[in-house]
Amino acid sequence: MASRVSKVSLLPKDIGSLSRTVPPALPGTLFVLGANGGMSVAPDADFLLLFGRNEPDVHVCVGAGDTCVSRRQGMIIRDSSRWVLHNTGKLPIRFPGSRLVLRGDRAQLPTGYTPLFVVSPRQEHLLEVRIAAPAPSSGPGNGVEACGDKTYEQGRRGLSPEERLVLVCLAQRYLRNDPQPQPLTWAQVAFELGELRPAERWSAKRAAHIVANVRKRLSKEDGVPGLLEEEVPQPVGNALNHNLITDLLVTTTITKSDLRKLEE
Structure with missing residues (x-):
């Protein structure tokens, strides 16, 4: 049986956007990426991931240098079969569109890629989240997500x-x-x-x-x-x-x- 340490891994800051780049992973694996890198967490790791502006106090840094962002702005934890976002900081966290998760509120995270934004008075700070989906039934059937999965493909704007x-x-x-x-x-x-x-x-x-x-x-x-x-x-x-x-x-x-x- 794998140890807890082996189920939690660091992501380098130069990995690229999680919308297009994600390592092979078992279904339900959580990936979170901030300004200085991120972390991946297996669904059975029993691990509470913290994010916020004060890098020494959190696992993933977001909003570094912006004192409006809380040192510990929020956390993501596995609840039953879903990953759940908890906003423990002062600022709201915005999902794509206009949905806001306010201080003290929680929200389930969908499978696939979700860009989250910590809404500061001056700007919004991006926190990328991805939850590995099961491989298509026509694939190899090894339970590993294909890197080509693009949840938001249809929402992309056409640019020359x-x-x-x-x-x-x-x-x-x-x-x-x-x-x-x-x-x-x-x-x-x-x-x-x-x-x-x-x-x-x-x-x-x-x-x-x-x-x-x-x-x-x-x-x-x-x-x-x-x-x-x-x-x-x-x-x-x-x-x-x-x-x-x-x-x-x-x-x-x-x-x-x-x-x-x-x-x-």
């Missing part, structure tokens, strides 16, 4: 290669788990893309025009809220781009693995 490049550059602080991420300025985007692809004559105006078209399209065709100036209170500031980036992260349209595009 050019749009994806600009948006990954714009959102790179979010993808790199900056403690207090903000979109890059248009000048910064233009400079970085100009350095990456000097023959394409990148300018701040060109980058802004591409992103504005994406916001308009997703607002009209996908009904994504908060992407148009008339939908957010003044002063607008970075709100439109922040809302766009949040949607792209929640739907796993862009993930950490896309950062490779800025290194090509």
Whole structure:
């Protein structure tokens, strides 16, 4: 019989998004990934996983540097046959969409990939969660989840290669788990893309025009809220781009693995 220690493993911070990358695992295995890495827990490990901003006090760090996030913001524990999220911190935790788990509340976690967001006054901090599903009946039948399982495939937004490049550059602080991420300025985007692809004559105006078209399209065709100036209170500031980036992260349209595009 495997020991408890062997049923709990660390995940490196460079593993990539759990929406696309997950090690083979027995059904019911819990994976949780934060800014500095994460952890996997077997369903029979009898282990309470803690997450929050103070890394020495928790198993998975989220919101490091943001004092609005509690040192121990929450925990995930196995209850009968389900993994359950408990919010023990001050801030609400948001599921994809608008569902909030408030302080003292709990919520069952679904099988598959679930991006969770700790909702701070300044920004939302991503905590990736995945629960391994049984292998398809037509598969090998060894009880191990196939890495190609993509729970949120249908929710991903359609982007052209050019749009994806600009948006990954714009959102790179979010993808790199900056403690207090903000979109890059248009000048910064233009400079970085100009350095990456000097023959394409990148300018701040060109980058802004591409992103504005994406916001308009997703607002009209996908009904994504908060992407148009008339939908957010003044002063607008970075709100439109922040809302766009949040949607792209929640739907796993862009993930950490896309950062490779800025290194090509």
